[in-house]
Amino acid sequence: MTTKRILSGMRPTGKLHLGNLHGALKNWVNLQNDDRYECFYFVADWHALTSDYSDTGQILDNVTDMVIDWLSVGLDPEKSTLFVQSRIIEHAELFLLLSMITPLPWLERNPTYKEIKEELSNRDLSTFGFLGYPVLQAADIIIYKAHGVPVGVDQLPHVELTREIARRFNFLYREIFPIPEPLISDVPKLLGIDGRKMSKSYGNSIYISDTGNELNKKILSMFTDPQRQRKSDPGRPELCNVFSFHQLYSDDSSIGEIDVECRRAGIGCIECKKRLAARITEGLQTVHERQEYYRGHIKEVLEIIENGTARASGIARATMAEVREAVKI
Numbered sequence: 001m002t003t004k005r006i007l008s009g010m011r012p013t014g015k016l017h018l019g020n021l022h023g024a025l026k027n028w029v030n031l032q033n034d035d036r037y038e039c040f041y042f043v044a045d046w047h048a049l050t051s052d053y054s055d056t057g058q059i060l061d062n063v064t065d066m067v068i069d070w071l072s073v074g075l076d077p078e079k080s081t082l083f084v085q086s087r088i089i090e091h092a093e094l095f096l097l098l099s100m101i102t103p104l105p106w107l108e109r110n111p112t113y114k115e116i117k118e119e120l121s122n123r124d125l126s127t128f129g130f131l132g133y134p135v136l137q138a139a140d141i142i143i144y145k146a147h148g149v150p151v152g153v154d155q156l157p158h159v160e161l162t163r164e165i166a167r168r169f170n171f172l173y174r175e176i177f178p179i180p181e182p183l184i185s186d187v188p189k190l191l192g193i194d195g196r197k198m199s200k201s202y203g204n205s206i207y208i209s210d211t212g213n214e215l216n217k218k219i220l221s222m223f224t225d226p227q228r229q230r231k232s233d234p235g236r237p238e239l240c241n242v243f244s245f246h247q248l249y250s251d252d253s254s255i256g257e258i259d260v261e262c263r264r265a266g267i268g269c270i271e272c273k274k275r276l277a278a279r280i281t282e283g284l285q286t287v288h289e290r291q292e293y294y295r296g297h298i299k300e301v302l303e304i305i306e307n308g309t310a311r312a313s314g315i316a317r318a319t320m321a322e323v324r325e326a327v328k329i
């Protein structure tokens with residue numbers, strides 16, 4: 001059976017939250033456990049510079065922390081190649097070559113460009129690096145001749161741009177790159193505790209590492225159905241973020257009970273949230289145990305990164321030899 005190569009990365013901008021876990025990492029773990037795929041996952045530390053270029057002090061620590069979180073949620077270095085982007089200099093070389101052939105309007109029309117600029121309006125993102133990051137992303141993907149890129153629907157334009165760039169390279173020089181397909185995962189809609197998109201920059205995230213009081217406090221402050229002002233008001237679970245989390249962390253009979261009791265005002269939101277906090281604590285117990293183990297075994301984590309990076313590097317070097325030959329440079 002021929003395996004398909006999967007490639008995905010994440011920016012090391014700090015602790016991972018439950019949005020990252022359910023929006024991407026669970027899917028990464030499922031893909032690694034599927035024999036049809038060969039998975040490569042990388043820490044996109046150069047991408048972190050696109051928005052955090054003026055404050056780089058945390059990036060190195062964040063890289064290690066992120067790999068610890070990956071291992072803790074079940075990524076297995078025996079099955080997945082885990083590596084760090086900036087250690088493989090060939091990504092930058094391919095980025096440069098691709099930037100020569102990428103028309104500027106392709107980047108300017110990228111919908112997330114405007115969206116992130118607005119989201120991070122406190123930072124000056126009028127840089128060449130920020131406009132050009134989809135080209136770096138394309139280099140990250142095609143340098144491994146990836147067949148599939150796991151993404152949420154909102155990231156589809158990025159994969160489309162990568163496909164356009166790969167096609168353009170193949171047309172101008174030589175057919176080197178497979179055209180990668182997006183692998184769309186069914187991502188549950190989880191919002192932050194204030195009802196906006198869960199994001200570190202909004203300060204509304206529940207982190208994978210949150211425990212005890214920290215976790216309880218966040219869950220108790222979560223927005224619920226806005227029409228449910230008092231306990232005697234019937235609620236609409238389908239409009240409540242707390243209920244979305246119950247659907248991931250509680251068993252079917254508890255979900256059914258909350259659904260019924262909320263609608264007939266038989267359960268209060270505080271009780272509902274307390275139950276959720278207990279379920280999330282249980283659900284993350286193994287993750288927390290593994291986090292503790294890897295934090296105490298940093299050498300092992302660094303070795304995993306070294307081995308994965310060496311493996312990825314061999315593939316990137318071989319691709320670049322072909323690319324240089326094709327470009328005649």
Ligand code: SF4
Pocket residue numbers: 224225228235236237240241242243258262267268269270272273
């Ligand atoms: Fe949401 Fe639970 Fe309150 Fe219903 S009872 S509105 S599901 S928090």
